[in-house]
Amino acid sequence: MSLLEVENLRVTFPTRHGPSEVVRGVSFTLGRERLGIVGESGSGKSQTGRALLGLTPPPGKATADRLSFDGSDLRGLSAREWRSLRGQRMSMVMQDPKFSLNPVMPVGKQLMEALRTHGTPRAQAKRASLDMLEAVQIRDPERVFRAYPHELSGGMGQRAMIAMMLVSEPDLLIADEPTSALDVTIQIEVLRILDRLVTDRGMGLIFISHDLRLVSSFCDRVLVMYAGRVVEELRASELHAAQHPYTRGLLNCLPQIDGDRRPLPTLDRDAAWAE
Structure with a gap:
């Protein structure tokens, strides 16, 4: 059974020109695995993560046709019920520790x-x-x-x-750019901890990142978001072979050495994150 099921998730904020949807019809399932979400700034990645934990800031509003965690419907939970889940069974690492x-x-x-x-x-x-x-x-x-x-x-x-x-x-961790301020050595140690929690405890991980190379080697599946929508879903090991023009554009923006456009590396995760 899936740990998390999301169907037609929408996040809307009021503006002077009327409601603005920043997440538009996102649907996916998450098992005891690593799911990467990638996309440019403003694509709706972080707002998707916040909505899953009932953290959409007012006056924003999050709705979904289905939003269930471990078989329980998350829609309409009271503040007390959310508190019983957050921090114990569901957690989120925010991008900036200052906030x-x-x-x-x-x-x-x-x-x-x-x-x-x-x-x-x-x-x-x-x-x-x-x-x-x-x-x-x-x-x-x-x-x-x-x-x-x-x-x-x-x-x-x-x-x-x-x-x-x-x-x-926790059983579910949403990590929003969790290693962006860390040097490479510490980054690998943190990823090892996350890897052990997924592998040994069966935790579900949603890994939000701009780093396509990191996502391709660390995650199991990838969702690519653009303008609030999921435009492509594929296995992380196949990210270098993505077909959607937006995903190809992201890949082509990766820095290259001496003009050599090499495909994303496909790493052996067991070797990469092993002790």
Whole structure:
């Protein structure tokens, strides 16, 4: 059974000229797999991810003919019902940690809050938070645990935010450009953590990214979005052979060396993300 089923998802915002649809009829299913969503800025990727967690900001409105998670209908959930899902079974890593971490609360307290809200004892929540900070390659987890967000660099803040979303080991994770501020070494470590959660725990992952090379090697399937619509869906390993003109345009925009237009690499994920 699919973990997530989405049919005819639409996100609309009012404007002075009338309603504007930023997500227009998006449909897909997600199993215990890695699903990449790619497209240019403004294509509706992030708004799609937010709508799946009931986070469409007012006065925007998200509707769907079908929106179910693990067999449960998400349409019409109360605020209390959403809170019982978010942070425990469903999480989202936002693109910019400056807007996702509370500036007046220590990082460790924010990590613990994700567990304490759902009944985890304090000592256990602290140990799990420190372990997750260490897992995302933070060298001094005790110091970062006590630090405030403004005391962290951009890359470290992003790692702390990723730790906060992963500490509860959710069944569904929506990752919006989760490694954009990280150097290559840390990026690979974070991807290894996500890979283990998908492989070992059967987590479903929606990976939103501009990096077509990364998506082609890390994900199982890819949705290509343009102007709020899904214009193409294909296996990630076949992304280099995409047929839609928009997808071909994205591929042709990738930097090339010495004018050599090479196809996207098809990597052995088991080798690429192995310990």
